[in-house]
Amino acid sequence: MFERDFENDAEGRRERLRFWLTIGLGAILTGVVVALVLLLSRANDNYDRSLGWQAHSLEVISQTRSLDAALARSEAALGRFAVGLQKEDGRVYQHQWGVSQQYLTLLQRNVRDNPKQAELVGKLTAELKARGDQLGDAALSANYRQTVAAISKYNAAGHDAALIRIDRLLSELIRNERTILAERNRLAASDRASLNQAILLFSLLGAAAAVIAIAATVSLVRAESERRAARRETLxxxxxxxxxxxxxxxxxxxxxxxxxxxxxxxxERETAEAQLRQAQKMEAVGQLTGGIAHDFNNMLAVVVGGLELAQRLVVSAPEKAQRHMNNAMDGANRAADLTRRLLAFARSEPARPEMVLVDECIAGFGELIERTIGDRIALTLDLKAEGLSCWVDRQQFENALLNLAVNARDAMDGHGSLTIRTLRDDEDQAAALAVQVIDTGCGMSPEVLERVFDPFYTTKPAGQGTGLGMSQVFAFCRQSDGEVQISSTEGEGTSVAMLLPVAKPEQHHASASEADGDPGEAAPADTLSILVVEDDKRVLIATVDAVEELGHKAVACANPLEAETLVERHGGFDLILSDVLMPELTGPEMVAQLKQRWPELSVLFVTGYAGDASEIAAFGDHDVLRKPFTLTALDQAIRRSGDARPEGQRLAS
Known part of the structure; x- marks a missing residue:
């Protein structure tokens, strides 16, 4: 019995030992498992964070490149806007500039945790703000259709050192972010290796724990432990x-x-490079100014030399003096014609449209074209638009034809055939008259054809062309509400078609008939009292003498601020003849002040620059005389202004 009790006590001790051993092993196993789970969770979190930083760096690089591309697109659209004055190009410029500002905002938010990158973005923001003001000035000029000013400002912006600074800042941003990305890639690889090690350690310790559990517990506990371990591992x-x-x-x-x-x-980079090449053509403005200076010097030499000789011979040889004065007048008229051409190209000189029978105009102008292109080129007039008229500026139309003929002559190297064809084009709803100029010259390559209407672009040798001929044709067609089309094949020739809207008879309004009055008509029967307002003393003296030569009484006013005082002192005037652009107060502004007291004021504006549509609107319904003018033109303008004045009405204080 004693031995049984002893065996029972020993068995009990063994049971208690196994129990506590199982509990201890279970606690140890639990601790090991918890530690491994925490280690694995931490390694997994580190790896996820590394992946997130990698994505962040890629996003910063992508946004920087997108900002660069948006800037390039906006500046290219502004270049097209400055040249073509198309509102759609202006809207594209504004949209792309807004997109670039959105990307800049994203960059500011994404790099705020990196002081070095944040400093670069701050510098870039300041540069882009200054760049936006500079480009906005060019866009404003283009919006007011001031082509020369817009092109000049855009050209200056294209050579600004800010472009290099902006490019360097963008490149440095991308370079720094790539360095950060490389470091983050290294950390991600390290975190992934740590995660793999944690998984391996977890597997090894789990297997060891399972072996210990199997050795320490009964088969049931062992089987249950294996089942649970297998389930955990699977999950x-x-x-x-x-x-x-x-x-x-x-x-x-x-x-x-x-x-x-x-x-x-x-x-986008390829597109930006093409746009950059497009902007570089603006550098040819210098070539144009040199050519204009040369032409004006020749004309001024004729004028100055002729007048000087006339002064010496006016008493001793009146006939020779008259011949020299005629030569001087011819030189002055040529200078005025060149100025009108430049203003027409810049779209600052409004067209003077009239009803033109196209076939008759071309037939009458054909002799001059034939003399210009030479005897070795056969000119054919294939005119099939008899009786059809267009509402165009006749002089600009003839200049466009002459430019196309000269280009065709140069393309044929002085030998070939030139055809000028007219026909009615009814493909569109609005009827148009097509004027085609077809040559058998060398043709154009696709690269030249793409840039043929670009201002100052020419394939001729230096000194033989300014690159304005095709641009003037383009400007004429746009001003006439038409369009120009061109097709060319290398080695076969070129065809240029000006599509002009067919004029309706009712378009020939009364103003045209007034402008075509007979210069030989007699001056008004009444002598008018005229106040002449002009800030240039030489022009003022010449205008006063011209008015008095026509039989009127003239009072000179060199300062527009004194006009109201002179009106009161002289008891009123029949007509105010005023310049437009003057210091302190412009002509329209002076007239607006005078009309507050004298609403029935008769006014005749005299100007050498018409400006854009907004400036033309400032003239109101008053007549405008263009400088330089002849005595006949001045007489007609004064007579029209006098006829428009109510009968018996005189400006009185």
């Missing part, structure tokens, strides 16, 4: 596989986006 592997699959999928999407961004950047 963990499934979760890990799911996490890795999601990470791989996310990274694949990011890499695909980065690849698309790089491809888009390459395309």
């Amino acid at each position: 963990f592997e499934a979760d890990r596989a799911m996490l890795l699959s999601a990470a791989v999928e996310e990274r694949t999407v990011e890499l695909a986006r980065a690849n698309d961004a790089l491809r888009s950047e390459m395309n």
